[in-house]
Amino acid sequence: MxxxxxxxxxxxxxxxxxxxxxxxxxxxxxxxxxxxxxxxxxxxxxxxxxxxxxxxxxxxxxxxxxxxxxxxxxxxxxxxxxxxxxxxxxxHQQTTLDIIRIILDRGDRYGTSEIRHGEKVQIEFVSANPTGPLHVGHGRGAAYGATVASLMRAIGCEVDCEYYVNDAGRQMDILAVSVWLRYLQQLDANIALPDNGYKGDYVRDIAAELVRHHGGVFVHDPRLIMEDMPPDEPAGGDKEIHIDALIHRAKQLLGADCYRVIFEAGLDTILADIADDLEEFGVHYDIWYSEQTLADRHLVDQAVQQLQNSGHIYQKNGALWFRSTAFGDEKDRVVIRDNGQATYFASDIAYHMDKFARGFHRVINIWGADHHGYVPRVKAAINALGEDETKLDILLVQFAILYRSGERVQMSTRSGSFVTLRELRNEVGNDAARFFYVMRKSEQHMDFDLDLAKSQSNDNPVYYIQYAHARVCSVIRQLAEKNLSHDIAAGNDNLELLTESHETDLAVQLAKYPEVVEKAAINAEPHLLVHYLRELANQFHTYYNAHQFIVDDAGIRNARLNLISAASQVIRNGLELLGVSAPEMM
RNA sequence: GCGCCCGUAGCUCAGUUGGAUAGAGUACAGGCCUCCGAAGCCUGGGGUCGGUGGUUCGAAUCCACUCGGGCGCGCCA
Structure with a gap:
């Protein structure tokens, strides 16, 4: 219209x-x-x-x-x-009411369109380091990314969801060493975890598995391990220097093969856990992209070479620098360190080159807002390589701050005292978690009220919407008990009997749904859909309280049942896009 | 210090490619089940849209300045 x-x-x-x-x-x-x-x-x-x-x-x-x-x-x-x-x-009122017929006809396809038919989109999100389980901060990115993907599919895009696995960096070595030291502890070695090590319980679990499968083959004398080791921070030293030395010592003593076993035990276990966690959360990935394979395929070297060929690289202090300031960045960035190792940024340039090489029309990165300073240099690299920077959208998601009993829940990754996504899901349920995460605009700081999310009460907005759906289902169930039927064709023929203002209001709201999906998808703003569904639920509840649907007059009855069926269809479609269930009974 | 994000009702937030009288939830006060699920509905009070100035038919929205909060400014990832 x-x-x-x-x-x-x-x-x-x-x-x-x-x-x-x-x-x-x-x-x-x-x-x-x-x-x-x-x-x-x-x-x-x-x-x-x-x-x-x-x-x-x-x-x-x-x-x-x-x-x-x-x-x-x-x-x-x-x-x-x-x-x-x-x-x-x-x-005309007839035109307004006609949407009911359209919705019942299109069913779960109502609200989908082909306005972006065939547009190939890649969305990369979460991509947390596999050094520990996902925490609640990652949950927001997961829920947001998955919902944006659904929305874009709903308007005809072909969407690939991708997780970039940082399996190559120093953090992974720190994890491997942490696992090894826990392993040694479990075999009664007197050795402490460094200040900078990963201390969560999951590290002990991985170590225990190593003991189970490999026995004592990775055991070395703690005195030998710690011999001539630069002091850790509590002993007055530098924790970074200490742990790097420890990593070096571990590789030396264990040899490449044994080190690899420990390293991969950590990586594989944690990555599998992350994948399970996301799958349970209804977040599905098409591709898990390994950072390590970029180096293995020499894509990082090629990327640097290409920048060098086009004159965007210079040497200073033994390192290779990318002149990103030529493309609007605040300062130039190192791509190859003086020790010959590529930086994370160099890998990321190669990664983005590969994304562009794969032929997507649009590439979307969803990052935590703390990475916003990283945006200019990535865009600079893309420009320097002659790619079309406007194809890349970097969407930033702010942190969610958890509140329990009115108190802020403190989180800290290294100390291991953090709330995991899994704990959150177990506590409040997947539906509430998915819903709460996308309820607010993504670039808005969000207060996540745990008590509210898990409350099975009228305060909880998830239940409010689900309840509207369940109520319609309940009405339809009531029909059978009263020996009445719902004749959809008869309802469609009698739509003009829906003369109440509540009825036209509801029909108007239903007609808005495709517009909301379109806008939410194009702007990557799932919260618009959340607000729409709340309003729709409210209008349904209002109508429900004001009028009887199961009435003797078959014409009015069928027309009204068509209207509320259409409402439940739209609620179901909308919740589906949000990854939230639409129960028939609750 | 520089850069990015944010500031709207007591609280949590919509509304920001300029549109008509700034909205919702919650909290608070009152009312509604002999009737399809009260996890619901209705009514009411509550605002200098952080502040000041500017742009115009029109500004919460755009511009400048300013105050307050968050984040970022590594040869870490």
């Missing part, structure tokens, strides 16, 4: 331009919006206001001229000028 009115206005403008009453050079952007106030009709356009200045008309006079030039349309029964020059459109 909205696009329909846009067409009508376009025709009117063309007609005026052909008549010469309006400057033919004007190319207005037609804006048609749904009105907030019923007195303003169903749809309104500010086109006359936008055009007036350049056309040299008074807004209201231009509006009148446009209305006079407007073609007739069966769906519209009144058009009027209001305020400073808005054009308000009043739609």
């Amino acid at each position: 909205k696009t329909n009115i846009e067409d009508l206005i376009n025709q009117a403008i063309n007609r005026l331009q052909q008549q010469g009453t309006l400057d033919a050079a004007l190319q207005p952007k037609i804006q048609v919006t749904r009105t907030r106030d019923v007195a303003h009709g169903d749809f309104a356009s500010n086109v006359a206001l936008m055009l007036a200045k350049n056309a040299g008309w008074q807004p209201r006079e231009l509006a009148q001229a446009l209305i006079d030039a407007l073609p007739d349309d069966d769906h519209i029964h009144k058009v009027e000028i209001a305020g400073p020059g808005f054009i308000n459109f009043f739609v």
Whole structure:
């Protein structure tokens, strides 16, 4: 209907331009919006206001001229000028109610479209280091990314979800050493974990598995391990130097093969745990992309070489620097360290090159907001390599701050005293977690109230929406008990009996759904859908309290049952996109 | 110090490609089950949209300055 009115206005403008009453050079952007106030009709356009200045008309006079030039349309029964020059459109009630027939016909496809048909999109999200289980901060990125993917699929995109596995960096070595030391402890060695080590219980579990499968083959004398070791921080030293030395010693004593076994035990166990966790959370990935394979395939070398060939690299202090300042970055960045090792950034350049090489129309990275300073250098690299930077969108997600009993829950990764995503899911359930995470705009800091999320009460917005769905299901169940039936065809034939204002209001809300999905998808803003569904649930509950659906008059009964069935269909479709269940009973 | 994000009702937040009288939840006060699920509905009070100035038919929205909060400024990842 909205696009329909846009067409009508376009025709009117063309007609005026052909008549010469309006400057033919004007190319207005037609804006048609749904009105907030019923007195303003169903749809309104500010086109006359936008055009007036350049056309040299008074807004209201231009509006009148446009209305006079407007073609007739069966769906519209009144058009009027209001305020400073808005054009308000009043739609026939039959047209409004017809959406019910459309929804029941399209079923779970209602709200999907092909406006971005065939657009190949890649979304990379979470990509947490596999050095420990996912925590609640990662949960927001997971829920957000998965929902954005669903939304984009709903408008016709072909979406690949990808997890970039940082399996090559120093953090992984620190994990491997942590596992090894726990392993030695479990075999009664007197040796402490370094200040910088990973101390979570999961490290002990991995070590225990090593003991079970390999016995004592990785045992070395603690005195030999610690011999000539630079002191750790508590002993007055530098913890970074200490742990790097420890990593070096571990590789030396264990040899490459044994070190590899321990390293991979840590990596594989944790990655498997992360994958399970996400799968249980309803977050599915198409590709798990290993950072290590970039180096193995020499893609990192190639990326650096390519930058070098195009003159964007220089040498300083024994390292190779990328001149990112030439592309708007604050300072130049090292890609190859003086010890010959590539930086994480170098890998990331190679990774993004590979993303572009894979032919996506659009590449989306979802990062924690603490990485925002990293955005300019990645875009700089993409520009330097001659790729189209506008294909890449980097969406930032702010942290979620947990509250329990009104108190802020403290989190710390290294100390191991943090709330994992799994703990959160067990505590509040997947539905509430998915819903709460996307309830707020992603770049907004979010307070996550654990007590509210798990409360099975009227305070909880998840239940509010699910309850509306369950209520409809309950009504349909009641029919059988009363020996009545729901005849959808008869309902469609009697839609004109839905004359109550609650009924037209609800139908209007249902008609908005595809517009909401489209906007939420294009802007990557799932919270719009959340707010829409709440409002829809509210309108349904209001209607429910005001009117009986199961009435003796078969015409009205079937029409009303069609309306509430359509409402439940839309709620189900919307919750599906959010990854939240729509129970028939609760 | 520089850069990015944020500041809207007591609290949590929508609304920000400029549109009509700034909305919702929650909390608070009152009302609604002989009737399809009260996990619900209705009514009410509550605001200098952080502040000041500017741009125009029109500003919570755009610009400048300013105050307050968060984050980032590694040859870490």
